[in-house]
Amino acid sequence: MVWNVSGLMRTCRFLLLVILFLPCEVTTSVLTVNNSTENYILDTEPGSQESLKCAVHNHTREEELLWYREEGTVDLKSGNKINSSTVCVSSISENDNGVTFTCKLQRDQSVSVSVVLNVTFPPILSGDDFQTAEEGNDVRLVCSVKSNPQAKMMWYKNSNILILEKNYQVHQTSESLQLSITKVKKSDNGTYSCVANSSVRMETKDFHLIVKAVHEG
Ligand SMILES: *[C@@H]1O[C@H](CO)[C@@H](O)[C@H](O)[C@H]1NC(C)=O
Ligand SMILES: *[C@@H]1O[C@H](CO)[C@@H](O)[C@H](O)[C@H]1NC(C)=O
Ligand SMILES: *[C@@H]1O[C@H](CO)[C@@H](O)[C@H](O)[C@H]1NC(C)=O
Ligand SMILES: *[C@@H]1O[C@H](CO)[C@@H](O)[C@H](O)[C@H]1NC(C)=O
Ligand SMILES: *[C@@H]1O[C@H](CO)[C@@H](O)[C@H](O)[C@H]1NC(C)=O
Ligand SMILES: *[C@@H]1O[C@H](CO)[C@@H](O)[C@H](O)[C@H]1NC(C)=O
Ligand SMILES: *[C@@H]1O[C@H](CO)[C@@H](O)[C@H](O)[C@H]1NC(C)=O
Secondary structure, eight states: OHHHHHHHHHHHHHHHHHHHTOOSOOOOOEEEETTBSSOEEEEEOTTOOEEEEEEEESOSSOOBEEEEETTEEOOOOGGGSBSEEEEEEOSOOGGGTTOEEEEEESSOTTSEEEEEEEEOEEEEEEOOSEEEEETTOOEEEEEEEEEESOOEEEEEETTEEOOOOTTEEEEEOSSEEEEEESSOOGGGOEEEEEEEEOSSOEEEEEEEEEEEOTTOO
């Protein structure tokens, strides 16, 4: 008796699980973006324009399509939603690098194809052009960089490769090249050039460091 009851309960639990996980409707539809069924990377440049055409294949009925830019939906005109849909990405900029466009089937959003923009651009350098420090103080020159592909970075001083003195420290991240100088001396005065070399182009930005004597004047 005891065995029978627990056996029955096991059967019920099993049936319940089967019902819970029974798929509502199987989708055989396939999506493509510009003929690709796989996610892909689209190489592009600032200022250009790209159109992406999403189409449904092997569908048995009308299918509505959705486009996402990252997490946000793209507004589509009514004639640009059923069975196929085209988005136009215009005036592409450096900031669009890495942005993902995804086409999804409205009825089953697990069916999707994504395109990631790979926007190639030369190094863009920025930072404080002029800095003044009193002898004995610490200074830090920060050369911020944006570049794709990543640039090889280095410091020059008065047009020569920077010789690292004891009181110099260089720190590099993917976003900046920094030069920290502790206890600046008169001889540290000068123009420091931040050089970024990528396969696209070489860019230079000058940082002028003016070292003043303590209590000058
Ligand atoms: C897909 O490929 C076909 C044949 O290669 C071509 O004619 C068509 O223009 C392509 N469509 C898109 C959206 O790229
Ligand atoms: C995608 O296909 C459309 C239509 O064939 C074409 O105009 C567009 O240039 C293609 N875009 C890319 C990024 O290949
Ligand atoms: C559509 O279905 C056929 C038969 O199952 C298959 O051979 C074909 O690759 C499918 N088309 C796409 C775009 O997946
Ligand atoms: C979408 O595709 C379905 C199935 O092939 C078809 O019956 C329907 O007419 C198509 N609708 C549009 C607007 O293309
Ligand atoms: C992006 O494009 C650049 C230049 O064509 C290339 O070197 C780089 O490998 C690409 N990055 C990816 C993730 O595909
Ligand atoms: C200090 O460096 C600046 C920037 O390079 C330069 O204009 C100035 O002449 C230098 N002063 C001295 C005393 O060397
Ligand atoms: C910049 O890189 C290119 C190749 O990527 C190389 O030929 C060139 O010598 C480099 N320039 C400097 C100043 O390092």
